[in-house]
Amino acid sequence: MGVGMKKPDEILAEARGALEQAQDAQAVEDVRIRYLGKKGELTALLRSMGEIAPEERKAFGQAVNTAKDALETLLQERKEAFASAGRSAQLAAERIDVTEPSRTVPAGARHMITQTIDEIAGIFMSMGYSVTEGPEVETVFFNFDALNAAPDHPSRDMSDTFYISDDILLRTQTSPVQVRTLLAQAPPVKVISPGRCFRTDTPDATHSPMFHQVEGLLVDEGVTMGDLKGTLDAFAKRMFGADVKTKFRPHFFPFTEPSAEVDVSCFLCGGEDPSCRVCHGSGWIEILGCGMVHPNVLKVADIDTERYTGFAFGVGVERTAMLKHGIDDIRLFYENDVRFIGQFY
Amino acid sequence: MKVPVSWMEEYVSGRFSQEDVAERMVMSGSNIEAQERFGTNVTGVVIGKVLEVWPHPDSDHLVVCRVDVTRGAERTAHGAIDELVAAEAAAATRGERGEREVLQIVTGAPNVSAGDFVPVAVHGAALPGGVTIKKGKLRGEVSEGMICSAQELGFDDKVVPMHCKDGIWTLPKEFRADKYIGTDALDALGLRFASVIDFEITPNRPDCLSIYGMAREYAAVYDRPLEPIEVLAREDASLAGAGQTAEDFVKVQIAKPELCPRYIARVATDVVIEDSPWWMQQRLMLAGMRPINNIVDITNYVMLELGHPIHAFDITEIAGGEILVDTAAAGEKFTTLDGTERTLDADTLLIKDGRRGVAIAGVMGGLNSEITDATTTILIEAACFTAAGIRRTSKKLGLRTEASSRYEKGVPAELAQTASDRVCQLIQLTGAGKVLPGAADCYPAPQAKTTIMARAGRINAVLGTGISADDMAALLRRLEMGVEVKGEQLLVTPPAVRIDLKEEIDLSEEVARLYGYDKLPASLHADSVSSGVSKSWFVRGILREVLTGAGLSEIATYSFVSPEGVALIGAQNDPKKTDFVRLLNPLGEENSVMRTTLLPNMLEVLARNFNRGNEEAFLFEIGNTFHATSNNELPSERLSLCAAWYLRGGGADFFLLKGVLEKAFARLGLGAPALVPTDDLPTWHPGRCAAVAEYGVIGELHPDVSARYGIEERVVAFELDFDALAEAAVTAREYSPLPKFPAAPRDIALIVDEDVTAGRLEAVIREKGGRTLESVALFDIYRGKQVPEGKKSLAFSLTFRAKDRTLTDEEVNKTQARIVKALESETGAALRDA
Known part of the structure; x- marks a missing residue:
């Protein structure tokens, strides 16, 4: 070993001292060059191996390598420390106020009526019903005659129904689509039909001369009133909540027999709140009319009434939406104030 | 149908809580519109006797009364009224308070006189509507309570007897006795908590437009026997020995049996017109009808009770005692008992005597033969008129009465006899007159009873139940049906009043509602039908997604519009927008035609939002337009898509809307829309408008058009033929490989x-x-x-x-x-x- 030559651990100690002094990444790099660069001190030691006595060579080599490894580790640590501090400083400088207003093109909202129809249709489609539609301007035949309405049924009066001529009117219900469908298609028939209906009501908070219904029809072999109950109970639970109960009350419609109105238990207060905005304390809310398709209706479409039975129902769309969303005036649907529509985004 | 519960319960044994009655009636098909209990919150109203009435010294229209409201115990200690008044006055001048309770009350009622018995709300009394009565002074005179009108106690104006409609309630003769003074008025009158249920009667159940009809339902629901109606038959033994019979007074002939299948006339003599007994008045009032006099009240009572209209004529006005049921001469003038002269046509069924019309059949009697205070002998008409004829006449004359509204729903011929005999029984019972034996009963073709064959198996198949034929029979018999069971067949004879029951399916409903809808097992029909939608429906969904995603909100507007709208958008010369489908009976001119374009509605909505100060409206609608076709065919209905936008500060930009259009076209697989500049459409700005291929138009509105709607901003819009778009839309997508070579x-x-x-x-x-x-x-x-x-x-x-x-x-x-x-x-x- 040459005279005056530093020992590896001395060099390491020196380098460690220099690293501790280093103020930035460049200083760290300078240390690396000074000790591990091509002309660095530790590199020089390795180059000087030839000058070492052969019997000391192994131990010397080990000592140098140990020092080199240690220094490399130290260098890496210091380098990362400086890099990390630099990134932190940059990130700090880039801080933004996340509570500032967003920048976006606000999305529009589908109309509440469309949303409600889609929700109702979605439930029945999942039960295998297809969507079909009929005309808003309808014949007296499809709207009344074919639906077993007595020739003198009061709903036929001009005081109830809008007429275009003696034989043509604005449909008062979506039920004419039942007959249109039965004429177009042999059983099994399993359809719903959403659409607009018209009655000569002067607009007020609960009446509108135009409104929407979703009609439903199932005609097949072996369809029973029990099936009607099961189907509408399933619908009510999905529409208003899994806990609601349904109540079927006898009622009258010319085109169904037996007929029923369906109440759903109050999904808001459960009948607990006497001032409930939905049920007014009764605990029940009427949601739809339904019944077993009258044989006279099936006969219009030449369907064998001994072989086939069916049920039909009609859901009021506005009423359903009003109940579900606490809307207290039906006219809001047709005023189309963006502040109303936007609430149902 | 307002039903006083105690009246209905007269025919059914057993008393049940009103809550239970309501629930079970509703669940068996008699839905309830409203329920009330009379006088629930009324206290402190007693019967008083008016002792003295004198003019208010400081008012033209007020009077001051002294009213005795002393309770029974104190009353008996005193003598005659005059002495009492003197003693009271003397005590008052001495500054003493007498034992008797005589109140000074100021009232404005024009009909108060000394000797009247009246309801008095004393100090602290509570009246309907939360009104509390307190002592006070009216124009300087002390008033220690209030003499009540019937309305103030809770009766509707339209049921209060005429003589006390505009003043205080002078109580009926039954209560004009000193023993009632000081007693609670509502208790004495039997009104306290009188329960009334207003049932919603569906059009198929005219039989339920009567108390007895509702009692039949009530009896069936509770499975109790229905008590028969008490009648006085024409051959009743009590009538023997009268010397005369009805046939001596009246002959009946029906010229138009197709409009009048049956006409029964009975006769009562020695009639004295006066008030009917309070029990009858009370029921009429609770059921919503105004008491008039004993004979009119009996006819109304029977109409409410049985649902059969009755008319009474003064027989001295029936020339020759001849009744002829025939149609009127065209243009014939006739004055009904409301004093209105009406012009009849040749289809109007008229009740005539030997020389003239005396009543419009089933609608209203004639002024010439009405019952007056001088009437002594009456003809009681119980007739069956066919529904269609009455409806026609009632509509034609614009005259709808209690009678016509019942006839037009159907009144069975069989019921006429019961109704007629019931009227006679009530005349005899109330002493209103002497009923003669016999009747002039013209019934040319007696109707056969309806018999329906029903199969228990079929009914079970419809209901999804397993009810035995015998159990079904038992349910039907509860509704007064005759039922014969033969194996699984039921031979059913409904009561004559159930004109709604015609075939098997009708009986399935009767079985179901008495069995209980709640007991029908709920199930789901098993089938393998899968769902689907039309392409149009599918494309509407896609478009709503694209358009709302682009910032547009959806609107819904009326299908019927004002024809003016097309002129407002300057399209009055466009034949495709003026082929209107017109309503015969619109609500108003503004809703009188079906829309041919969505744009006018859209602009109205924009204007409404603008006027309400909204910053922006960026909207679309997908809806039908209607175009007239040849005569008496359905119009063509085409779905249209309309979008429009205003943004305050002029921000509504054509190119942004064009971008929305392109997005929609791309999503529908239609490529970029081909826009052809168009400058000749009056709706649009000539320099900012384009035809969108064959689908429609996009552009900025002509400033004149937006000005007509009062929108003081630029408006950009498009309207497209949705049906054409939907038809052309390509919703399937095919993969194309990503590029391998550089661009x-x-x-x-x-x-x-x-x-x-x-x-x-x-x-x-x-x-x-x-x-x-x-x-x-x-x-x-x-x-x-x-x-x-x-x-x-x-x-x-x-x-x-x-x-x-x-x-x-x-x-x-x-x-x-x-x-x-x-x-x-x-x-x-x-x-x-x-």
């Missing part, structure tokens, strides 16, 4: 005349670009320095790429040169040096 981009800037459109340039570029031109995009438009006046510079970015190789510079240069050459020759464009 070669090139930019070119062109100087062109102002009137050369970007679309024209792009079209030339695309045409000459050939298969290797992948895309073209306009990225800059420049006017100003370096560009001559009247010209503009447009810069396009072109991307070239081949599917199978890397394009060489040489190839691309060649194509680009071809494009530039064509642009120069076809559009006069000059390449601008970079």
Whole structure:
């Protein structure tokens, strides 16, 4: 070993001292060059191996390598420390106020009526019903005659129904689509039909001369009133909540027999709140009319009434939406104030 | 149908809580509209006797009364009224308070007189509607309570007897006795908590428009026997020995049996017209009818009780005692008992005597033969008139009465006899007159009873139940039906009043509602039908998604509109927008035609939002338009898509809306919409409007049009034929491989005349670009320095790429040169040096 030559651990100690002094990444790099660069001190030691006595060579080599490894580790640590501090400083400088207003093109909202129809249709489609539609301007035949309405049924009066001529009117219900469908298609028939209906009501908070219904029809072999109950109970639970109960009350419609109105238990207060905005304390809310398709209706479409039975129902769309969303005036649907529509985004 | 519960319960044994009655009636099909209990919150109202009445010294219309409200115990200690008044007055002057309770009350009622018995609300009394009565002074005179009108106690104006309608309630004769003084008025009158249920009667159940009909339901629901109606038959033994019979007074002939299947006339003599007994008045009032006099009240009572209208004539006005049921002469004038002269037509059924009309059958009696205070002998008509005829006449005359509204729903001929005999029984019972034996009963073709054959198995198949034939029979018998069971067959004879029961399916409903809808087992029908939607429905969903995503909100507007709207948008000369379908009976001119375009409704909505101060409205609607076709066919209905936008500060921009349109077209697989500048449509700004291929128009509204709607902002809009779009839409997507070779981009800037459109340039570029031109995009438009006046510079970015190789510079240069050459020759464009 040459005279005056530093020992590896001395060099390491020196380098460690220099690293501790280093103020930035460049200083760290300078240390690396000074000790591990091509002309660095530790590199020089390795180059000087030839000058070492052969019997000391192994131990010397080990000592140098140990020092080199240690220094490399130290260098890496210091380098990362400086890099990390630099990134932190940059990130700090880039801080933004996340509570500032967003920048976006606000999305529009589908109309509440469309949303409600889609929700109702979605439930029945999942039960295998297809969507079909009929005309808003309808014949007296499809709207009344074919639906077993007595020739003198009061709903036929001009005081109830809008007429275009003696034989043509604005449909008062979506039920004419039942007959249109039965004429177009042999059983099994399993359809719903959403659409607009018209009655000569002067607009007020609960009446509108135009409104929407979703009609439903199932005609097949072996369809029973029990099936009607099961189907509408399933619908009510999905529409208003899994806990609601349904109540079927006898009622009258010319085109169904037996007929029923369906109440759903109050999904808001459960009948607990006497001032409930939905049920007014009764605990029940009427949601739809339904019944077993009258044989006279099936006969219009030449369907064998001994072989086939069916049920039909009609859901009021506005009423359903009003109940579900606490809307207290039906006219809001047709005023189309963006502040109303936007609430149902 | 208002039903006083105690009246209904007269025919059914057993008393049940009103809550239970309500619940079970509803669940068996008699829905309830309203329920009330009379006088629930009324206290402190006693019967008083008016002792004295004198004018209020300081008022023209007020009087001061002294009213005795002393309770029974104190009363008996005193003598005659005069002495009492004297003693009371003496005590008052001495400043003492007497034992008797005589109140001074000021009232404005015009009908109060000494000796009347009246309801008095004393100090602290509570009346309906939360009114509390306190002592006070009225124009300087002490008033220690209030003499009540019937209305103030809770009766509707329309049921209060005429003589006390506009004043205080002078109590009926039964209560004009000193023993009632000081007693609780509502208790004495039997009104305290009198329960009334208002049932909703469906059009198929005219039998339920009667107390007895509801009692039949009530009895069936509780499975109790229905008590028969008490009647006085024409051959009743108690009538023997009268000497005369009805037939001595009346002969009946029906000339139009198709309009009047049956007419029964009975006769009562020695009639004294007076008030009917309170029990009858009370029931009438609770059921919603005004008491008039004993004979009229009996006819109304029976109409309410049995649902059969009754008319009474003064027999001295029936010439020759002859009744002829026939149609009127066309143009015949007739004055009904409301004093109105009416002109009849040849289809009006008229009750005539030997020389003239005396009543419009089933609608209203004649003034010439009505019951007056002088009437002593009456003819009681119980007749069956057919529903269609009465409905027609009632409609034609614009005259709807309690009688006509019942006839037009159907009154069975069998019921006439019961009704007629019931009237006679009530006349005898109340002593209103002497009923003669016999009747003039004209019934040319007696109706056979309806018998319905029903199969228990079939009924079970409809209901999803397993009810035995015998159990079904038992349920039906509860409704007074005759039932014969033969194996699984039921032979059913409904009561005559159930005219709604005609066939098997009708009985399935009767079985179901008495069995209980709640007991029907709930199930789901098993089938293998799967769901689907039309392409139109599907495309509507897609468009709603695209448009709301682009910031538009959806609206819904009326299908019927004002014809003016088309003129407001300047399209009054467009035959496709004026082929109106008109309503015969619109709510008003503003809703009188079916819409031919969605734009006027859209602009109304925009204007409404604008007027309400909303910053922006960016809206769309998908809805039907209607176009008249040839006579008496359904109009053509086409779905239209309309969008429009205003933004305060003039921000509604054509190109943004065009972008929405492109997005929609792209989503429908229709490529970029071809816009053709259009300047001749009065609806639109001539310089900012384009036809969208064959689908419709996009543009900025003509400022005159937005001004007509009062929208003081630029409005951009489009309206497209949705049905055509839906039909053309390609919703399937096919994968194309991602490019394997690099693209070669090139930019070119062109100087062109102002009137050369970007679309024209792009079209030339695309045409000459050939298969290797992948895309073209306009990225800059420049006017100003370096560009001559009247010209503009447009810069396009072109991307070239081949599917199978890397394009060489040489190839691309060649194509680009071809494009530039064509642009120069076809559009006069000059390449601008970079």
